[in-house]
Amino acid sequence: MARPRPAAVRLRWSALPWFVRQAPPRVVLLVGLATVWVGLLLITRPLTSVFLLAVYVGLSAVVSGLFDFAVSHGGTWWGRVVGLVWIVVGLAIVIGVGRSLDLLPDIMAALLLLGGLTSFGDAVRGGRVTERVLAAAWGAAQVVFGILAFSWPDATVLVVAVIFGVRTTVFGITLTVRGGRAVFAGRRSAFAAEAAEEEAVSPGTAEAPPVPAGTPAAHLPQTRFTPADAGRILLAVVVVVAAGGAWWIGERLSEGSPVVDAFYDPPADLPAGHGVLLRDDEYVGRAPEGATVRRILYTTQDAHGEPAVASALVISPDEITWTPRPAVLWNHGTTGVARGCAPSLQDGSATKWAIPALDEALAAGWVVVAPDYSGQGAPGTFPYLIGLGEARSALDAVVAADQVVGVWLRDEVAIWGHSQGGHAALWASQIAADYTPQLDVVGTAALAPAVDPYQLASELATPDAPATLSILTAWVVVSYADTYADVDLRGYVRPGARAIVLEMSQRCPSEPGALVSLAAAVGVSEDTSLYVGDLTFGALGRRLEENAATGPWSQPLFVAWGTDDEVIPRDLQEAFVADACTAGTPVHWIVERGSDHRGVMVPGSRVPPALMRWTADRFAGVPASIAGCSFFASSP
Known part of the structure; x- marks a missing residue:
C-alpha cells in the first residue's frame, strides 16, 4: 500500500511554504515583506527585473525538485524522475541562464507545461473536490500559457514574469499576514495552528490523512463546504478566465498576421x-479608379x-x-523584414496613401x-x-513588368522611393546603367531617404533615441x-535580448502582434539597451x-x-x-515645414504635386x- 502523500506536496511551485512553516514568526514576517517587494518588482518591471525572475524561477524549481525527490509521490520511480528534472532545470536557470533571456523563455514554457501536467496528476489522485477542481484549473492554465509561450517567444518573459509576480505577491502577503498576526499575538502556537490551514490562494491537492479502521462516524473527517472551499x-x-482570455488574445493576434499564399x-x-x-495574377486589394493592378513574380539577384x-x-x-508608356518605379518604405510584410499582400498598397x-x-x-524587394512575399x-x-530586385521588377500581357513600357523610367525606398531608389539609379542597360533612368526622387545606414545606425544607438x-x-x-x-548577431545584441530581437524581425508593423514586440522592447530598454554599445563598430559598421x-x-x-522627421535626422x-x-x-530639394517622416508623401503635402511636375x-x-541646386519650397 502506497504511503500517504504529505499535504506539502500539493504543487511543485508551492513547496516553499512547507519549509517556512516551522520558522519563527519574525522570520516569516520579514520573508513575507521581502517576497511582496520582489513580486511587485516583477509586476511593475517584468523585463528589467529578469535576473530576479530567473533566480526566483530557478530556486523554486530546485526547492520543489528536492522535495519531490525526497518524498517521490509515495515512493514511485517516476516521482523521483520528475524531482530530478526540476532540480536540473532549476540549477541550469540559476547557473547557466540566470542573466539571460535567450533560453529562459523556452525553459519557462517547458516548466509551465510540466507544471500543468503534474497538476493534472494531482487532480486525479484524490483529495477534496474543490482541491481537485482547482488543481485541474491550474493545470489547464499552465498548459495554455506554456503553449502561448512557445508561440510568442518575445512575449513569454513579459507574460510569465507578470504571472510569477502576481503569484509571488500573493504568497508574500500570505506570509506577511501570518507572521504579523503571530508576532503581534505573541503566541507561537497560534501561528503554527494557522499555518496548518489550507492555502486558498495556492492550487493543490492535499490528501486527507488515512482513517483507521473502525473509527466511529462522529470522528470521521468533516466534509462540509468551508470558506477555504469557496476560495x-x-x-x-x-x-480559467485568465487562461481563456490569454488564449483568445493569442488567437486574435495570430489572425491579424498576413498570410503568404x-x-x-x-x-x-x-x-x-x-x-x-515567372507568373502574374490579379491583385486582391483596392485598385485606383480607372486602373488595373496585377501582382507579378520574377527572377532577380540578391546582394x-x-x-x-x-x-x-x-x-x-x-x-x-x-x-508604350513611361514607367515610374516606386520603392516602398519600411514595412518590416519578414515575408508577410510584403506590400503586395496588403489591401491598401495601390492607393494614393x-x-x-x-x-x-x-x-x-x-x-x-511597385516591388516588394526579394525576401518579402517571395x-x-x-x-x-x-x-x-x-x-x-527593384530594377528587375520593371523589366519583368514589360512582359505582362497588356503592359507595354518605354525604356524611360523615373525612380521614386520613400525612407528605405529612398535608399533603394538611389542605389537603383547608381547601378542601372550596368545592371539593366535596357532601361533609361531619367531621374531619381528620394523622399525622406535613409541615405547613409552607417550614420543612421549611429543616431539610433544614442542614449536618447526612442x-x-x-x-x-x-x-x-x-x-x-x-x-x-562576417556580421555575427551575438556581437551586437545583448545575450538576454536575442530572442526579443529575433522575434521583432518576424513581425510587421501593420499586424497586431507588433504591439507585443513594442511592449517587450520598451520594457527591456527602460533601464538598458537591447544592443551592445555602438552598432557601427566591427564588421557591421564596415x-x-x-x-x-x-x-x-x-x-x-x-x-x-x-x-x-522622427526617424531620419534632418542633418543627414x-x-x-x-x-x-x-x-x-x-x-x-524641398523641406516641408511641420511634416514628419511619412507626412511628406501623403495627400495634402506640397511634395507630391511638386514631384509630379x-x-x-x-x-x-x-x-x-x-547651378544652385534649385530650391523651390519653404525653408525650415
Whole structure:
C-alpha cells in the first residue's frame, strides 16, 4: 500500500511554504515583506527585473525538485524522475541562464507545461473536490500559457514574469499576514495552528490523512463546504478566465498576421537570367479608379549576385494606348523584414496613401511598378538597407513588368522611393546603367531617404533615441547578419535580448502582434539597451558604410524631407544634398515645414504635386537646372 502523500506536496511551485512553516514568526514576517517587494518588482518591471525572475524561477524549481525527490509521490520511480528534472532545470536557470533571456523563455514554457501536467496528476489522485477542481484549473492554465509561450517567444518573459509576480505577491502577503498576526499575538502556537490551514490562494491537492479502521462516524473527517472551499472555487474561476482570455488574445493576434499564399512560391527550376517574369495574377486589394493592378513574380539577384525571386505590383491605366508608356518605379518604405510584410499582400498598397501622386501618375498615362524587394512575399533574405539587394530586385521588377500581357513600357523610367525606398531608389539609379542597360533612368526622387545606414545606425544607438526605434534597429541588425557571414548577431545584441530581437524581425508593423514586440522592447530598454554599445563598430559598421548611397548620379535628383522627421535626422538629409550639389548633380530639394517622416508623401503635402511636375519634365526631356541646386519650397 502506497504511503500517504504529505499535504506539502500539493504543487511543485508551492513547496516553499512547507519549509517556512516551522520558522519563527519574525522570520516569516520579514520573508513575507521581502517576497511582496520582489513580486511587485516583477509586476511593475517584468523585463528589467529578469535576473530576479530567473533566480526566483530557478530556486523554486530546485526547492520543489528536492522535495519531490525526497518524498517521490509515495515512493514511485517516476516521482523521483520528475524531482530530478526540476532540480536540473532549476540549477541550469540559476547557473547557466540566470542573466539571460535567450533560453529562459523556452525553459519557462517547458516548466509551465510540466507544471500543468503534474497538476493534472494531482487532480486525479484524490483529495477534496474543490482541491481537485482547482488543481485541474491550474493545470489547464499552465498548459495554455506554456503553449502561448512557445508561440510568442518575445512575449513569454513579459507574460510569465507578470504571472510569477502576481503569484509571488500573493504568497508574500500570505506570509506577511501570518507572521504579523503571530508576532503581534505573541503566541507561537497560534501561528503554527494557522499555518496548518489550507492555502486558498495556492492550487493543490492535499490528501486527507488515512482513517483507521473502525473509527466511529462522529470522528470521521468533516466534509462540509468551508470558506477555504469557496476560495478554491473562486480562484479556479479566475484562473480559467485568465487562461481563456490569454488564449483568445493569442488567437486574435495570430489572425491579424498576413498570410503568404502559394502565388509567391517559386518554381523548383528557375530560368536563366534576371528580370524574367515567372507568373502574374490579379491583385486582391483596392485598385485606383480607372486602373488595373496585377501582382507579378520574377527572377532577380540578391546582394551577392546569386539567383533570387521577388514580387511586385504593376499598376497600369485602363485607357487603351497604341504607344508604350513611361514607367515610374516606386520603392516602398519600411514595412518590416519578414515575408508577410510584403506590400503586395496588403489591401491598401495601390492607393494614393501608399504611393504619392499615384492617381495623377495614372492620369498622365504612366505605369507604376511597385516591388516588394526579394525576401518579402517571395522566400529569401530581405535586403533591408542593403543597396545591391534592394536595387537589383527593384530594377528587375520593371523589366519583368514589360512582359505582362497588356503592359507595354518605354525604356524611360523615373525612380521614386520613400525612407528605405529612398535608399533603394538611389542605389537603383547608381547601378542601372550596368545592371539593366535596357532601361533609361531619367531621374531619381528620394523622399525622406535613409541615405547613409552607417550614420543612421549611429543616431539610433544614442542614449536618447526612442525605445520604439529599437524595432527598426532589430530589422537592420538581423538583416545584415542574415546577409553577411562576417556580421555575427551575438556581437551586437545583448545575450538576454536575442530572442526579443529575433522575434521583432518576424513581425510587421501593420499586424497586431507588433504591439507585443513594442511592449517587450520598451520594457527591456527602460533601464538598458537591447544592443551592445555602438552598432557601427566591427564588421557591421564596415558593412553599413558599404551600403551608403554615395553616387555618382548621372541623372537629376529630387529630395524632400520634413522638419519634424522622427526617424531620419534632418542633418543627414542636408549633408546628402550638399554633397550631391558639390559633385555637380542637379538637385531639387524641398523641406516641408511641420511634416514628419511619412507626412511628406501623403495627400495634402506640397511634395507630391511638386514631384509630379518634376517627373513630367524628366519624361518630356526638359533639362534640369544644375547651378544652385534649385530650391523651390519653404525653408525650415
